[in-house]
Amino acid sequence: MRRLGALAAFVCLVLLAPAAPSWAHRDEEGTEPPARPGLSAEEAELEELASQPARILAQQALAMLEVTGDDVEAGERVEAALVSEDQDDVDTAALAEAAEALERGEHEAAIPLLDAALSRPLGADQGAALHEAGREYRPARDAQEIVGIIVGGALLLLGLLSLLLGRRSTAAAH
Helix, strand or coil: CHHHHHHHHHHHHHHHHHHHHHHHCCCCCCCCCCCCCCCCHHHHHHHHHHCCCHHHHHHHHHHHHHHCCCHHHHHHHHHHHHHCCCCCCCCHHHHHHHHHHHHCCCHHHHHHHHHHHHHHHHCCCCCHHHHHCCCCCCCCCCHHHHHHHHHHHHHHHHHHHHHHHHHHHHHHHC
């Protein structure tokens, strides 16, 4: 009976293995709408990027400038953010200034402008976007964290106690 189960598993594996690469890339192929005729590759890429919210694109541009220093890719993200349909929670004037700074090749000047574009809708002139970009982390020290630690410790002690009692009862049975 075990051999029959192993044989069935082997047959399934052999039959399904060739289909695995097509399953892995199923979302990448054929699900995107075709590019509109008459658009260049750059225009099609800009249109695809612009389908994302401007805030996300500005965050990506800020991260690219601060981490990799890639002016070109960051500039493309900022340009797409300026033409994005969803421009909620972003200061478009500061975003336009950042785009101009990137066009001049001044990526150091574009960083605070992008930060301002992301921070002003949150009620601050600068620095509010840093946490969102992953540049600043302050762990919480509130009641939820303390309760979580206490409950986690209690569950660990309960599990240890159940293991010890289980071993004692099996040792007494032998």
